[in-house]
Amino acid sequence: MKILVCIKQVPDMESKFKVDSDGTWYEKSDLVWRMNEYDEYAVEQAVQLKEQVKDADLTVLCIGGDQVKETMKKALAMGCDRGVHIADDDSNSKEPYEKAGIIAEYARDKSFDLVFTGMQSQDKGSAQVGLLIAEFLDMPGVSTIVDFSYSDGVVSVKRELEGGMKACVTARTPLTVTCQLGLNTVRYPTLPNIMKAKRKELLSIPVEDLLKVESRQETARIYFPEKKGTGLILEGGVAELADKLIGILKEKTTVLT
Amino acid sequence: MEFTREIYWNVGHGVWTLVPMYLLVIGAFYLLIKGFMKRVAVYRQGLPLERTDQPLARIRGMVVNILLQKKVIKVQWPGLFHGLFFWGFGLLFIGTLLIVIQADFTDLIFGIKFLKGTFYKLFSIVLDVAGLVCVVMLGGLLIRRFFFPPEGLETKKDDAIMHGLLFAILITGFIIEGARMAVTELGTSPAIWSPVGLVFAKTMSGMGEQVLLGVHKGTWWVHLLLVLVFFVLIPTTKFRHIFTTSGNYFFEDFGPKGKLVKIDLEDEEIEVFGASAVKEMTWKDIFDADACTLCKRCQDRCPAYNTGKPLSPMKIVNQLGEAAFCDPEVNLIELIGRDVLWSCTTCRACQEICPASIEHISKIVELRRSMVLMEGEFPGEEVMTAMEAVEINGNPLGIGYAGRGEWAETSGIKTLAEDPEVDALYFVGCYGSFDRRNIAVAKSFVTLCQAAGVKLGILGKEEKCCGEPMRKMGNEYLYQSLAVENIERIQSYGIKTIVTSCPHCYNTLEKDYRDLGLDVEVVSYTLFLEDLITSGKLKINAENLSCTYHDSCYLGRHNDIYDTPRALIEAAGGALVEMAKNREESFCCSAGGGRIMAEEKIGERINIARVKMAVETGADVLLSNCPFCLTMFEDGVKGAEVEDQLQPRDIAEILVERIEKS
Numbered sequence: 076m077k078i079l080v081c082i083k084q085v086p087d088m089e090s091k092f093k094v095d096s097d098g099t100w101y102e103k104s105d106l107v108w109r110m111n112e113y114d115e116y117a118v119e120q121a122v123q124l125k126e127q128v129k130d131a132d133l134t135v136l137c138i139g140g141d142q143v144k145e146t147m148k149k150a151l152a153m154g155c156d157r158g159v160h161i162a163d164d165d166s167n168s169k170e171p172y173e174k175a176g177i178i179a180e181y182a183r184d185k186s187f188d189l190v191f192t193g194m195q196s197q198d199k200g201s202a203q204v205g206l207l208i209a210e211f212l213d214m215p216g217v218s219t220i221v222d223f224s225y226s227d228g229v230v231s232v233k234r235e236l237e238g239g240m241k242a243c244v245t246a247r248t249p250l251t252v253t254c255q256l257g258l259n260t261v262r263y264p265t266l267p268n269i270m271k272a273k274r275k276e277l278l279s280i281p282v283e284d285l286l287k288v289e290s291r292q293e294t295a296r297i298y299f300p301e302k303k304g305t306g307l308i309l310e311g312g313v314a315e316l317a318d319k320l321i322g323i324l325k326e327k328t329t330v331l332t
Numbered sequence: 333m334e335f336t337r338e339i340y341w342n343v344g345h346g347v348w349t350l351v352p353m354y355l356l357v358i359g360a361f362y363l364l365i366k367g368f369m370k371r372v373a374v375y376r377q378g379l380p381l382e383r384t385d386q387p388l389a390r391i392r393g394m395v396v397n398i399l400l401q402k403k404v405i406k407v408q409w410p411g412l413f414h415g416l417f418f419w420g421f422g423l424l425f426i427g428t429l430l431i432v433i434q435a436d437f438t439d440l441i442f443g444i445k446f447l448k449g450t451f452y453k454l455f456s457i458v459l460d461v462a463g464l465v466c467v468v469m470l471g472g473l474l475i476r477r478f479f480f481p482p483e484g485l486e487t488k489k490d491d492a493i494m495h496g497l498l499f500a501i502l503i504t505g506f507i508i509e510g511a512r513m514a515v516t517e518l519g520t521s522p523a524i525w526s527p528v529g530l531v532f533a534k535t536m537s538g539m540g541e542q543v544l545l546g547v548h549k550g551t552w553w554v555h556l557l558l559v560l561v562f563f564v565l566i567p568t569t570k571f572r573h574i575f576t577t578s579g580n581y582f583f584e585d586f587g588p589k590g591k592l593v594k595i596d597l598e599d600e601e602i603e604v605f606g607a608s609a610v611k612e613m614t615w616k617d618i619f620d621a622d623a624c625t626l627c628k629r630c631q632d633r634c635p636a637y638n639t640g641k642p643l644s645p646m647k648i649v650n651q652l653g654e655a656a657f658c659d660p661e662v663n664l665i666e667l668i669g670r671d672v673l674w675s676c677t678t679c680r681a682c683q684e685i686c687p688a689s690i691e692h693i694s695k696i697v698e699l700r701r702s703m704v705l706m707e708g709e710f711p712g713e714e715v716m717t718a719m720e721a722v723e724i725n726g727n728p729l730g731i732g733y734a735g736r737g738e739w740a741e742t743s744g745i746k747t748l749a750e751d752p753e754v755d756a757l758y759f760v761g762c763y764g765s766f767d768r769r770n771i772a773v774a775k776s777f778v779t780l781c782q783a784a785g786v787k788l789g790i791l792g793k794e795e796k797c798c799g800e801p802m803r804k805m806g807n808e809y810l811y812q813s814l815a816v817e818n819i820e821r822i823q824s825y826g827i828k829t830i831v832t833s834c835p836h837c838y839n840t841l842e843k844d845y846r847d848l849g850l851d852v853e854v855v856s857y858t859l860f861l862e863d864l865i866t867s868g869k870l871k872i873n874a875e876n877l878s879c880t881y882h883d884s885c886y887l888g889r890h891n892d893i894y895d896t897p898r899a900l901i902e903a904a905g906g907a908l909v910e911m912a913k914n915r916e917e918s919f920c921c922s923a924g925g926g927r928i929m930a931e932e933k934i935g936e937r938i939n940i941a942r943v944k945m946a947v948e949t950g951a952d953v954l955l956s957n958c959p960f961c962l963t964m965f966e967d968g969v970k971g972a973e974v975e976d977q978l979q980p981r982d983i984a985e986i987l988v989e990r991i992e993k994s
Contacts, residue, residue, distance in 0.1 A: 087724050089732040105734035105793070109724050263708035263716050266605050266809050 076131040077185065080121040080155065081178055081192040081204070082114035084139055084146040088197055099294045100167050101198070110146045113193025115261045116254040120223050121191045122154035123259065127225065132156050136181065138174060140164045144277060151272035152264035158275065163282035169290070171199075175207030176288035181280070182212060189230070190251040194219045205253035215246045219255040335522050336448035339435040341512055342548050350436070353556065360560035367567025368575070371622060374656050378615035381593075383583040394581040403687040407629055410476065411687070413469045420466035421498075424505070427459040456525040460509075464528045467502050470495065484628045490570045497562055504555040510536050511548035573625045573688065580623040580689040583616060588843040590680060590890045592697055595808045606701025606806060610660045613652065617695050621653020623688040630682030630692060635920040635942075636675040640935025643675040645682035645692040652695065665699055671934060673699050674711035678804050678925035679885040684916050700806030710805070711930045718929035719807060722814070726796030727762040728929050737792025739764075739771040743778045747792035748825045754789035756860070757827045757852075759841060761834035762797050763959035769966055770959040776988035777833050777857055783991045784870035788831070794821050800836040803844065805926030812848065815840075819850045833857040833984065835886035835958045836924075842891075856887060858896045858957055861987065865903055871992035874905030879986075880951040881908055882942065882965070883918035884958035897957050897983055904986045909949040919945060921968075923960035939968035947974050954980045 086092070086106040093102040110118070118135065125131040135155040137143045140163070147158045161177060163169070169177075182190065190209070195202035202218070209216025221241065222233035234242040235255050264272070309319050324331050343349055384390070397403060401415035430447065438444040447455055474495050477487055510532025517523040518537060523530050536544060566572050595605060607613045630645040631637050637644050648668055655662050665673065673696055682692045703709040710716045721730035737747055739760075748757065758781075764774035781788050796814050803811035822830065830852050832838040842854040864870035881901060887893045894915045901908050913919045922938030932938065943965055946954040954969075956962055965980035 087732065089725060089730060091732055091734060107724050107733055260713070263704075263710070263719065265708050266705035267603060269809065270600065 076124075076128050076189070077187045078121050078124060078131055078133045079136060079182055079185070079187040079190045080114075080117050080133065080150065081136045081190065081208070082118060082146065082150055083111040083193070083196045084108050084137065084143040085111045085196055085198045094297055094299070098296050098298070100297060108142065108146065110149055111193050111196045111198075113195060113197070113254055113256070115193075116256065116258045117191035117193050117252075118150045118153050118155065119259045119261045120252075120254060121189070122262070124189065124223075124225055125154065125156075134159055134185075134187075136161065136178060138163050138169075138177060138282065139166045147277060148269075148272050149264065151275045151277070152269045153262055154268065156275065158277040160277060160279045161282050161285060162279050166282075170292045170294075171201045171203035172207060172291050173286060173288055175204045175211055177282060177285045178204070178208050179211030180285040180287055182208070186249075187212075188228075188248040188250075189225075190214075190249075192251070192253050194253040194255045202253070205251055209251035212249070212251070214249040214251055216251040216253070217244050217246060218253045220252050221255050221257040223252065223258060334448055335450070335452045335525070336445070337452075337512070337516070337522070339431055339439075339447070341516065342545055343552050345435065356556070356560055360563040363564045364566055367564070368572075371567060371572075375615045375618045375622075377611050377656060377660055378613050378618045379611070381614040381616050383585075383616060386586065389586075390582045390584065393584055394578060397581040397689075398578050403689070406685060406687070410473065410627075413472050413476075416465050417469035417473070420462040420469065423458055423462035424466065427455065427462075430455065453522075453525045456522070457527075460526045460528045463502055463505060467499070467506075470498055470502070474499075484631055486626055486628070488626075493565065493569055494571060497558060497565070501555065501558045501562060504551050504558060506532050507536075507551045508548060508555055509533075511544045511551065514539070515541055515544050515548070570625055572622060576619065576623040577625065577688040580620065583619065584689050585691055588846075589892070590683075590693065590839070591843040591847075592694060592803065594812075594844075594847045595701070597809065597812055604702075605705035605808070606703070607698040608663055608665050608702040608706070610652070610656045610662075610664065612702070613664075613695065613698060616691070617652060617698075618656040620688075620690040620695075621649050621656065624649050624653070624690055625688060626650070627687060629685045629687065630690075633681035633685055633917065633919075635677060635679055635681070635922065635938045636935075638919075639938050639941055641671070641675040642669060642934065643672045645676075648672065648695060649690055649692060665703060668699065670703065670709070670711075673703070674930070675934065676925050677885070677920045677922060677927050677938070679920035680889040681885075681917070681920070684889045697804060697806060700804075701808055702806070704806035705809060712933070714931055715805065715926070715929045719802060719805075719810060722797050722799075722802060722810060726814070727766055728797060728801065729762060729766050731766045733796075734793050736760075736765045736795055737790055739766075739774060740778070740790055740792070743775055744782065745778050745788055745790060747794070748789045748827070749792065749794065751789060752825050753787075754827075755787045756789075756829040756831045756855075757822065757825070758788040758790050759798070759822075759830050759832045759837050760790055760795065761832065761837045761959060763963060764833055765795070767959065767963065770962060770982075773833060773959065773962065773982040773984050776982070776984040777861075779988050780861060780864070780870060780984060780991065784864040786864065786869070791821060798834075798837040798840040800840040800844075801926035801928050803840070803926075804924070805929070811844075815845055815848050819845055819848055822850065822852060827852055830854045831857055831860045833957075833959070833982075835884050835891070836960065839886045839890050856891070856893060856896075856957075857984065858887065858893060858900060861984070862896050862899055865900070872903050872987055873990045873992050874903065875990055877901075877904060877906040877953060877986060878951050879906045879908055879953040879955050880911055880946050880949040881906075881914070882911070882921065882946065882954060882956040882961055883915055884956060884961050885918065885920050885924050887957050888918050889916060897955075900983050900987060901955060904983075904990050906953075906955070906986065909951045911945045911949055913945060921956075921958075921961040921964040923964050928960050928963070937968070937971055939964035940971040943968035943972045943974060943978065943980075947972065947978055952977070952979060953986070954978050955983055955986065956980065957983055 087109050090106045095102045121133055125133045133155045134157050135147055135150040136159045137147050138161040144160055147160060151158055192205040206216040206218055217232055219235050220232040221235045224231050228248050229245055230250055231245045232252060234244055236242055309316050401418055405411035405415045434445055434447050477491060509529035513523060513529050513533035514537045518533055604612060628646050634645055651668055655664060655667060676696045678693050718728035722728050725733040760774055763770040778788060796818055799811035799814035830841060838856045865872060919942050920938060921942055922932060954965055962980055962982055969975045969978050969980060
């Protein structure tokens with residue numbers, strides 16, 4: 076069985092973001108990078124599948140500059156067999172259709188049975204890439220899965236719906252799934268696997284070799300929403316808190332008059 | 333008349349005594365040595381560990397510890413009883429040896445007798461009293477063990493055998509003496525030099541000479557056999573501690589105190605990290621089990637054990653030994669139990685009190701290393717989240733790394749990147765940098781230094797967690813990657829002194845970082861402030877303060893800094909009321925050993941237990957010197973519902989309020 080898992084490197088969401096000088100993306104200074112959370116579920120599920128079927132080859136793919144290799148190493152340490160790094164220093168400016176096109180171009184002749192990816196990225200959040208890959212490769216695409224099982228070429232998943240409902244979906248491989256929070260608990264890489272990961276194949280391919288589709292959309296501007304009203308945290312003992320609250324209610328509202 | 337007595341009186345000194353006696357003695361020693369050889373083979377299953385360097389210092393340490401019973405008498409009553417028994421028994425052993433030397437060597441070969449005159453008087457009275465002391469001490473310990481056993485004291489077959497045999501040896505000794513004296517010494521002046529023997533002699537004197545001679549001879553042989561049985565039983569019963577505990581004084585860890593063994597991560601040949609089986613532990617870990625006498629002093633002091641957690645340091649040590657002897661292939665983690673291993677706070681109370689110099693913490697960390705590094709297991713998801721947070725943002729709280737220096741922006745203190753010309757680098761630590769309560773402490777410390785004219789600098793966002801909690805949780809890989817980055821940064825600024833306000837950072841930088849190349853002086857803020865006060869640079873007004881003081885495990889037991897914090901409290905005018913558990917006996921706050929990252933799910937909360945101890949002193953303020961302790965106590969006063977009675981504070985906070993205004 077051949078499995079592909081597509082991951083993205085994103086900034087840690089605890090970082091303080093600033094809009095960059097072009098006004099179309101965030102500034103890169105003072106950021107730390109990690110694997111997109113949803114892609115971690117994808118890697119974990121792919122590794123679990125490999126452990127289940129045993130005879131499988133698991134490729135992890137990531138688009139970006141050289142720095143994404145660090146994140147790829149974590150996927151390799153978690154259990155992926157090989158890495159494909161699509162070298163692109165300008166990956167942020169590419170729209171989801173282009174990214175899916177690049178991945179599909181790479182995957183087209185590799186006959187992957189299953190493609191795993193996160194349901195969306197934490198920084199861009201388009202939630203399109205996974206399903207577009209499925210379209211490009213002409214295979215079914217199932218999004219936002221929270222449960223996964225595989226047996227004899229048939230994948231059964233649960234999808235998360237609004238309002239707490241779940242949908243059970245089955246499909247035959249080849250197939251693409253996009254993974255949602257709740258699918259699994261991501262493992263902590265063991266030290267022997269971290270060591271082994273350093274020696275695993277990590278192939279770099281220039282993005283130009285794989286980019287065959289044209290952009291169809293453009294981000295015009297990103298911005299922070301204007302602050303409308305602020306919260307206020309009161310501190311002190313109970314009596315003090317009550318006094319402060321009464322003061323505010325008197326001053327700013329009419330409920331006590 | 334000459335003061336002496338005939339050795340081998342009534343028993344005879346001919347071939348029919350000496351040959352069987354010496355054959356039996358040789359046989360007993362053969363069994364004794366063979367018994368230990370078998371055990372040595374079991375110790376050898378373990379990995380190598382260097383513990384024979386500096387042999388002279390080791391021998392000196394061993395002799396001092398054995399002769400003075402230094403570690404044993406740390407616990408007053410049972411310790412003193414053991415000590416007195418040991419000294420008494422030692423004298424009896426020396427006495428017997430002197431008899432052997434005179435009768436079978438110096439007298440037999442050269443005709444030289446030294447057990448006579450004044451020396452004989454001394455010899456006689458010393459041995460007589462020593463025997464009595466032994467009987468009384470053994471009796472006391474027997475009553476304690478079998479009739480009023482303290483909680484947790486396990487009594488096994490071994491204990492009955494040992495008490496019975498020692499009693500029999502002592503009593504038969506007195507019977508022999510009594511019988512001999514009844515026949516030869518009653519009514520003569522040497523008798524008063526054997527007062528206990530005299531009592532036995534008077535009691536037995538009515539038996540008539542023939543019976544006495546028979547009793548004497550028979551008991552003599554019984555006494556000899558009992559002593560030989562004692563020798564034979566040493567390797568297979570707890571008697572072995574005579575050799576193994578003494579040996580452990582020789583094999584003592586020469587420090588730095590509590591420093592863990594570094595795993596060589598460069599070595600690509602290593603495939604097993606940490607230990608999950610006997611053969612992955614060191615020989616010393618197995619030997620430790622043989623040195624344990626089940627005195628349960630460790631267990632009595634273990635904060636986890638005392639709050640209803642499944643951990644007993646004593647039990648772990650013995651489970652390991654049992655596995656090594658009976659089931660060497662067993663998985664130690666399964667055998668001991670994960671909850672047991674995760675419960676340890678590495679507070680070192682067990683190791684500090686252990687009269688047998690057993691090293692508990694390194695065993696637990698070694699087993700944790702296996703769980704974390706080989707299995708990716710943690711005590712809970714929250715710990716894994718914290719580990720990942722450290723990997724990404726360099727702090728277990730998961731706060732963006734770039735904000736690490738923000739607390740200092742209004743403090744008039746710069747980062748080394750902005751201004752590397754400083755008197756000392758203040759290594760703030762994660763809690764001092766990010767936790768609001770502890771930022772107040774960091775600011776207090778900075779203000780104190782500024783008042784003393786000392787210029788501090790910080791690393792700001794270039795600082796990362798020192799890695800201590802991760803290391804103690806078993807994550808050596810993460811610890812080393814953090815340490816290497818910190819060391820590189822620190823060295824690049826050419827700093828001469830580092831000061832820390834977190835004892836965990838202090839211990840790590842001062843000891844663990846040395847293995848990775850840090851060569852800068854590291855000082856705890858308590859010593860740093862004490863220096864500023866004694867040199868007159870920092871002037872503090874003493875103002876009344878009702879307080880108690882908590883010795884953090886890592887400033888106290890791990891680094892023996894007990895007096896300095898107390899001196900600071902005194903300088904601040906604190907009227908210190910000690911808690912019952914203080915200094916070496918201090919009770920952990922619960923957050924050591926990486927437990928700061930973990931939820932405490934089993935048993936009573938340790939921090940609440942400690943806060944209750946502080947409340948008992950009646951003091952208004954609970955002073956400490958550690959961000960983890962402060963965090964746990966802030967939480968503990970709420971849990972114990974004593975927020976109105978007891979205020980947890982750091983020493984720096986009370987000092988800063990008392991700076992003398994010039």
